[in-house]
Amino acid sequence: MPDFTGKVAIVTGATTVEPGGLNIGGATATELAANGAKVALADINLAGAQALADQLNARHGDGTALAVETDVRSEEQIERLVATTVETLGEPTIVMNIAGIFPPDDTEVAAMTVEAWDNVMAVNLRSVMLLSKHSLPYLRKAGGAIVSTASTHGSAGDTSLSGYGASKAGVIALTKFLATQYGREGVRCNAISPGTTTSPPAQQIPEEVKEIFRRQNLNPEMPTPEQQAKVFAFLASDDAAGINGQEVKVDAGLLSHQPMMADMLALGATTV
Secondary structure, eight states: OOOOTOOOOOOTTOETTTTTTTOHHHHHHHHHHHHEEEEEESSSSSSHHHHHHHHHHHHHTTEEEEEEEOOOOHHHHHHHHHHHHHHTTTOEEEHHHHHHHHTTTOOOGOOOOHHHHHHHHHIIIIIIHHHHHHHHHHHHHHHHEEEEEOOOOGSSSSSSOOHHHHHHHHHHHHHHHHHHHHHHGGGGEEEEEEOSSSSSHTSSSHHHHHHHHHHHHHSSOOOOHHHHHHHEEEEHHHGGOOSSSEEEESSSSSSOOOHHHHHHHHOOOOOO
8 A cells, every 4th residue: 555654635625525425536635644654635625625634634643634715717716726736735746636526517619608618628628737737846856747637538528527638637647748748857758548436526427327338337336436536646655756747647548448338238249
């Protein structure tokens, strides 16, 4: 298991959601804290972040977790997040860019408004640049890791979520640029592309839609937030010292097969 004793991490999108439980950010913060890290939980939903901070402090001791209300679209609030983390927990060497949105007004391109596009880009992509920018002085000094959330939508098209997919493709590219620019200073930058995960939003998906995902995945079930969190933690750990500038898909095999695979299996046939 990774050992994060003495490490300080900033995790955006880290909350517990009622009903539903932990999202990927919350599960990642929980995994880091369980392995010795102090964690700053940053989210626009302060109540959810504070509830998680209270749980982690009760479990691992006071001073383990700090909730910081943060709108990641705001550079000023991200600067405050980093400063508050340094003042309260110490200098960060782990940055987890997990906050993200896929709102209903993120549609096909012909129906997309500029406002909807800009909002998705601000949350999903610009925030990754901003938190990386303001954390880099500490990471460049002591070494560290940035792990950002991309998506399978960054590698394959869809009938909607145009801004979401474009923003996640941008995260993959930005990850490579960060690794190229700061890797020789001891900063590792990688991205994770989750497939559909059993996070609180996905729990609201109708069962017939979940079954479509199951048919297209190679695993029998969708990944859980806790499974995603273990990969985030691994990439932040010294065990992943040789990995930099990479995108890792944690999608239950969704994008690893030929598109006709599920239909062929339903016919009891193999691809010819």
